[in-house]
Amino acid sequence: MAPSWLTVPADANDLSPALWPKTTTRSADGELTIGGLTASALAAEFGTPLYVIDETDARTRAREIRTAFETEFARIGTAVRVYYAGKAFLSTEIVRWMLAEGLNIDVCTGGELAVALAGGAPASRLGFHGNNKSLAEIDEATRIGIGTIIIDSPIEIERVAAAAARHGKVQSVRLRVNSGVHAHTHSFLATAHEDQKFGVVLEDAPRLVAAIRSHASLDFRGLHCHIGSQIFGADGFAESAARLLAVHAALLADGPVPELNLGGGFGIAYTTVDTPTPIEELAARIADIVAAECAKREIAIPAIAFEPGRAIIGSAGITLYEVGTIKPVQVAQADTDTQATRLYVSVNGGMSDNARTALYEADYSVRIANRLSDADPALVRIAGKHCESGDIVVDADYLPNDVTPGDLVAVPATGAYCWSLSNNYNHLGRPPVVAVVDGTARILIRGETIDDLLARDTGATAGPTVSTSSTTATSETNELKDSSR
Structure with a gap:
């Protein structure tokens, strides 16, 4: 069921340099690290879904593009x-x-x-x-x-x-x-x-x-x-x-x-x-x-x-999600009597934070961010949590077949047009955007809370008693963490 261009990776943990921000690595224990910070540390502090922008990457690309064009056009006068x-x-x-x-x-x-x-x-x-x-x-x-x-x-x-x-x-x-x-x-x-x-x-x-x-x-x-x-x-x-x-x-x-x-x-x-x-x-x-x-x-x-x-x-940004449910779905194969299994991995965001897959049939990639795995690759579809059948974040990629609820997954190349097109479908708040550089993180745009959403509803007579975040932290104990801090 994989698209013709997608091949089974030799290593489903591999981070292709062409897709990820320039400072992205795996830490000694296998965690995805960007700007010197691990995915789990970022998720614990700011919640998920979370847009992460590599400041070094963004500024380097801006400088490289300006220099390339200035150099070549100076050459022609x-x-x-x-x-x-x-x-x-x-x-x-x-x-x-x-x-x-x-x-x-x-x-x-x-x-x-x-x-x-x-x-x-x-x-x-x-x-x-x-x-x-x-x-x-x-x-x-x-x-x-x-x-x-x-x-x-x-x-x-x-x-x-x-x-x-x-x-x-x-x-x-x-x-x-x-x-x-x-x-x-x-x-x-x-x-x-x-x-x-x-x-x-x-x-x-x-x-x-x-x-x-x-x-x-x-x-x-x-x-x-x-x-x-x-x-x-x-x-x-x-x-x-x-x-x-x-x-x-x-x-x-x-x-x-x-x-x-x-x-x-x-x-x-x-x-x-x-x-x-x-x-x-x-x-x-x-x-x-x-x-x-x-x-x-x-x-x-x-x-x-x-x-x-x-x-x-675009390439300076990634989005972090937490896996919620794993669902194998049997799919009949065209022109045969056989069936294959498509593994749906549902995350706590979706078309409210990345509308490009639904709008443009855009393809994205995905990797587990909080650990390494030596399990065999499995073809997965990363689905969002919205009440919409077209709510897909990554149509097809391979993850280790032991992907499980609670895992963090990262989708690269989401720096462009994802936050810009973000929305409040199903009354999900838009996630925060954080910049990372040299081991530090700071909020560029705070995440929306339930209070924020209700504040615009003129019929709301009272807000929630707890200032709940629109994002979900990586553990149940942090579920009500206020991502606006």
Whole structure:
């Protein structure tokens, strides 16, 4: 019943370096250790489910990506600006890390804007995306002097121009266009098709840029395009860049176009068969195609911008769960009279803390985190606790066949889009997020308690008598531990 790409591991305890944060090891007694802290110590202090972010990993990846792009584009004679795509995961502390590593911040709502500012980001280092920015969001962004607003539709031209004029500002803007290049990925992740909600068709760019340039309160900086997410290889970026630069060259006839934003979407490994392209290779390939296309058109190479998010924070995060029940389920095999056993391992979280499996049929991996085992590998499906048949965290992987209730399991590569998409389905509180570094842990975002959930219910006349946590600690004696501390 295993998918064709999944093979039986020689060792079901093995931690593939491609999947786990850079500081992840096994301790002398076999426990998974991240940032110098064991899984059981983290679970005992903060409860489970628990998002854990390796600060060293996140900051190192941010620095490596910025350095790779700066190096390769300096080679061809231009500058690069790297934005961290906050939608992947944003907190005030993450903002501080990214700024310290020389990145700017990309936001797409007023809430993300508020977090970025609270984290100390200068408004000039922010870019504002979104297909339906409210009038209030546009007004606030122009008022504070945000670095760039990405125009996503014709109607936004007038809205941004009016807001900027009202505040006596000249607002820098980019125009988001669809290059017609579709990176090979799940259709729900595709964001470059013409038949979708983002951006405008490339053929309309000259007319819309002319409209932007007609406003004294707007400063047109260049085109922006995002071709998809979880992309391996550079071919899609190369083709999109070529198409964008053809329009970019035409726009130069009527005024300056100092920048070109090629977006993000660089992929990471979620399973052992995923082979993301090294960032140095991506940077070199994209730089070469930009240089060649500009030379062919005899134009100056513009400043280039990129917006990685998942590639920075995705692999830096893991999620810890506690196993609750083990259930072998007999499944009839197609076209045969035989049956096989699928081992359902249910944990104390699920689609409320990781919706990507249900939304995108995303594949994840899993390992026992609190011990080693020499038991034979068993094919397992990690299920959540929600009243939903699609509540699956890991569709298929191998764990030692002695996995048992009370074990801790860890799912890697959950730093991106897991907390961001988290929810309160079945009235589960969202788990806390902790950062680990050099043997210490600190809360980035506290977990939600039952009190938090009831506080928003206007019909609740009294809260619980005990401040119970939305997370479950690793032993029954700690079950009511308040994860908000």
